[in-house]
Amino acid sequence: MKKYVIIVAGGKGLRMGGDIPKQFLPIDGSPILMRTINQFHQYDPDMGIVVVLPESQAPYWKRLCEEYKFDTPFQLAYGGETRFHSVKNGLQLVPNATDVCVGVHDGVRPFVSHEVIEAAFSTAAQEGAAVPAIALVDSIRKVCANGGNEAKNRADYRLVQTPQVFRSDILWRAYEQTYCDEFTDDASVVERMGHKVTLTEGNRENIKITTSFDLILAEAFLRK
Numbered sequence: 001m002k003k004y005v006i007i008v009a010g011g012k013g014l015r016m017g018g019d020i021p022k023q024f025l026p027i028d029g030s031p032i033l034m035r036t037i038n039q040f041h042q043y044d045p046d047m048g049i050v051v052v053l054p055e056s057q058a059p060y061w062k063r064l065c066e067e068y069k070f071d072t073p074f075q076l077a078y079g080g081e082t083r084f085h086s087v088k089n090g091l092q093l094v095p096n097a098t099d100v101c102v103g104v105h106d107g108v109r110p111f112v113s114h115e116v117i118e119a120a121f122s123t124a125a126q127e128g129a130a131v132p133a134i135a136l137v138d139s140i141r142k143v144c145a146n147g148g149n150e151a152k153n154r155a156d157y158r159l160v161q162t163p164q165v166f167r168s169d170i171l172w173r174a175y176e177q178t179y180c181d182e183f184t185d186d187a188s189v190v191e192r193m194g195h196k197v198t199l200t201e202g203n204r205e206n207i208k209i210t211t212s213f214d215l216i217l218a219e220a221f222l223r224k
Contacts, residue, residue: 004048006090009107010079023107028222035110043114049074052090088175096172103163104186108209119200124165132202133158161202
């Protein structure tokens with residue numbers, strides 16, 4: 001089965017407190033987005049890679065690729081109004097077929113393991129939709145509408161990661177739906193269509209780098 005991944009990188013860097021979008025920030029001498037792309041290319045050099053960026057960031061990304069001599073093959077698509085529209089734009093570069101699986105991955109998750117990628121793609125090939133997730137380690141409480149709060153059993157919940165992987169024809173059909181605010185990720189789009197999502201095991205290092213503290217964790221992972 002042919003594999004594709006759509007890597008969505010639409011961050012503006014606001015939570016980092018700087019002008020450089022977070023996907024372009026360097027960790028250990030290499031921009032985050034390049035590390036993310038290479039993680040999938042190293043897993044499967046034949047995998048089709050689609051990178052989705054805001055059109056306004058494309059010239060800067062091109063300069064970065066020249067500066068770092070980045071030659072990993074990928075196709076570029078432009079982002080849309082929301083993540084839903086960005087993924088839909090990237091999907092136009094992926095065949096609509098039953099023998100193709102496509103993952104959707106956050107551009108600022110450079111530490112996804114090859115084992116997690118393999119498990120998600122293998123499960124999606126069999127079940128149609130797979131989402132990596134990890135168990136919670138902290139206790140959790142629900143904030144109620146009346147201002148109160150109540151304890152919840154953390155064993156009943158999982159933290160969702162990416163790549164969320166789907167058979168291509170299923171994802172194409174899901175993204176023919178009209179956008180709504182309930183679409184929080186690709187799995188929610190597929191579920192809205194009525195297709196079951198299977199959970200696979202994630203890896204705890206597969207963090208989404210969105211804050212300055214996350215950058216500190218990222219550097220620590222690389223030193224390890």
